[in-house]
Amino acid sequence: MIGTKQTRLSPKLMRNIRERTIEFVLFLAALSSVATTLAIVAILVYESILFFQQVSLWKFLTDSQWTPLFDDKHYGIWPLVSGTLVTTVVALLVAVPLGTIIAIYLSEFAPPLVREVVKPALELLAGIPTVVYGYFALLFVTPLLQVILPELPGFNMLSAGLVIGIMIIPYVSSLSEDAMRAVPADLREGSYATGATRLQTALQVVLPASISGISAAYILGISRAVGETMIVAIAAGGQPNLTLNPMEPAATMTAYIVAVSLGDLPHGTLEYETIFAVGLTLVLMTLVFNIIGHFLAKRYREIY
Numbered sequence: 001m002i003g004t005k006q007t008r009l010s011p012k013l014m015r016n017i018r019e020r021t022i023e024f025v026l027f028l029a030a031l032s033s034v035a036t037t038l039a040i041v042a043i044l045v046y047e048s049i050l051f052f053q054q055v056s057l058w059k060f061l062t063d064s065q066w067t068p069l070f071d072d073k074h075y076g077i078w079p080l081v082s083g084t085l086v087t088t089v090v091a092l093l094v095a096v097p098l099g100t101i102i103a104i105y106l107s108e109f110a111p112p113l114v115r116e117v118v119k120p121a122l123e124l125l126a127g128i129p130t131v132v133y134g135y136f137a138l139l140f141v142t143p144l145l146q147v148i149l150p151e152l153p154g155f156n157m158l159s160a161g162l163v164i165g166i167m168i169i170p171y172v173s174s175l176s177e178d179a180m181r182a183v184p185a186d187l188r189e190g191s192y193a194t195g196a197t198r199l200q201t202a203l204q205v206v207l208p209a210s211i212s213g214i215s216a217a218y219i220l221g222i223s224r225a226v227g228e229t230m231i232v233a234i235a236a237g238g239q240p241n242l243t244l245n246p247m248e249p250a251a252t253m254t255a256y257i258v259a260v261s262l263g264d265l266p267h268g269t270l271e272y273e274t275i276f277a278v279g280l281t282l283v284l285m286t287l288v289f290n291i292i293g294h295f296l297a298k299r300y301r302e303i304y
Contacts, residue, residue, distance in 0.1 A: 043276070044276050044280040044283060047273055047276030047277075048277045048279075050276075052277070054273075055075045055270070059075055059076065061076075061077065061078075063075060063078075064076050064078055064079070065240075065242070066079040066080055066240040066251075066256075068270070068274045069260075069271055077278065078242055079242040079250070080252060080256055080278060080281075082250065083157065083236065083240070083250035083251050083252045084226055084253050084254075084282075084285075086157050086161065086243075086245075086246050087157050087161040087164060087225070087232055087236065087252060088164075088222060089161070090157065090161025090164070090165065090246050091164035091165035091167075091168060091221075091228075092165065092225065093161075094161075094162055094164075094165025094166060094169070095165040095168045095169050095171075095221050096172060096218060096221070099173040099217070099221070100173075100176055100214070102122065102177070103177040103180060104203075106118060106177045107177045107180035107202075107206070108180070108198060108202040108206060109202075119177070122169070122174070123170045124170075125169060125170045126167070126171065128167075129230075131230045133164075133167050134160075134230045134231040134232075134234030134235055136163060137159045137160050137163035137231055137234065137235035138154075138159070138234050138235045141159040141162055141163055141235075142156065142235065149247065151247075152247055153237075155236060155237030155239075156235075156246065156247050156249055157232075157236050157246045157247075157248065157250050158246040158247055160231050160232045160236040161246060163231055163235065164228050167224075167231070168221045168224045171220050171224055174217075175214075175216065175220060176210070176214045176217045178213065179210040179213020179214050180207070180210045180213075180214075182213065183205075187205050187206070188201055191204075212296070212297045212298075215293060218293070219289055219292065219293025219296070222289050226282070226285060227282070227286065228252075228254065229257075232251075232252045232254065232255045233255040236250055236251065236252065237250060238251045238255055238259055239251055253278045253281060253282045254282065256274075256275070257275045257278055260272070260274065260275050
C-alpha cells in the first residue's frame with residue numbers, strides 16, 4: 001500500500017517540480033530585462049556624475065552652444081535637444097496622419113485578403129536597416145526636395161525627419177490597427193443601426209473607443225523617432241545648431257553619441273564623459289514620453 005501511494009504521488013511531485021522550474025526560468029528571463037535596464041541607467045548616472053563634477057548643471061541647461069570638442073568649449077545641451085525635437089516633429093507630421101489613415105483602412109474597410117497582404121508588407125518597412133534609410137534620405141529625398149526648395153542645403157533636418165516618419169509608419173499603423181480591431185463589434189453594429197455610414201462609424205465610434213491603444217502607438221512612434229541614430233547621423237549634418245528651422249543642418253543627441261563613440265577620444269576625459277550626460281538626457285526624455293503615454297492610456301482606456 002505504501003509503495004502504491006508513493007507511486008501515485010511521484011507523477012504529481014514531478015509535475016510540481018517541472019512547473020516550479022518553468023516558473024523560475026521565466027522569472028529569470030523577466031529579471032534579466034529589468035536588470036539590464038537598471039544596469040544601463042546606473043552606468044549613465046555614474047558617468048554623468050563624473051561629468052557634472054567638472055561642468056555645472058546650470059551651464060549644461062542654460063548655455064546655447066555645444067562645442068565640447070573645440071578649443072572654445074561650451075556644454076549647453078539645447079542645440080542637441082532642438083535637433084532631436086525638430087526631426088521628431090517632422091517625423092510625426094508624416095507618421096501620425098498616414099499611420100492612422102492606414103490603420104483605419106485596414107481595420108474598417110480593407111477586405112481580409114488585402115489586410116493579410118498589406119499589413120505584413122507594411123511591417124517590412126520596420127525591418128529595413130536604418131543606414132539604408134539614411135542614404136535614401138541623403139541621396140534621394142534631399143535632391144528631390146532641392147528641386148522644390150533650391151536653397152535647401154545638402155544636409156538638413158527636413159529630409160531626415162521625413163524619412164524617419166516613413167520608417168515609423170509601421171509602428172503607428174500596426175498598433176493602431178490592432179487597437180481598432182479590439183473594439184467590440186457590438187459598437188459598430190449599434191452605429192450602423194442608427195444609420196451611420198462606415199466612415200462615420202470608423203471616425204466617430206471606433207476611433208474614440210480605441211484612443212487608448214492609438215495614443216500608445218503614437219508614444220511608441222515618438223520614442224522610436226527620438227532614439228533614431230543612423231538616419232540623422234547621415235542626412236542631418238551632425239552640426240550642433242540651436243535652431244527650430246528644419247531646413248538647416250543640425251545634430252541630434254544620438255548622432256552626437258555615435259560621432260564621439262567612434263572617435264579617438266581617450267576614455268575618462270571630459271569630452272568622452274559628455275556622451276553619458278547626453279545619453280542620460282535622452283533616457284529622461286524617452287521616460288517622460290512613456291510616462292505621458294501610460295497616463296493617456298490609463299485615462300482613456302475603455303473596458304467592455
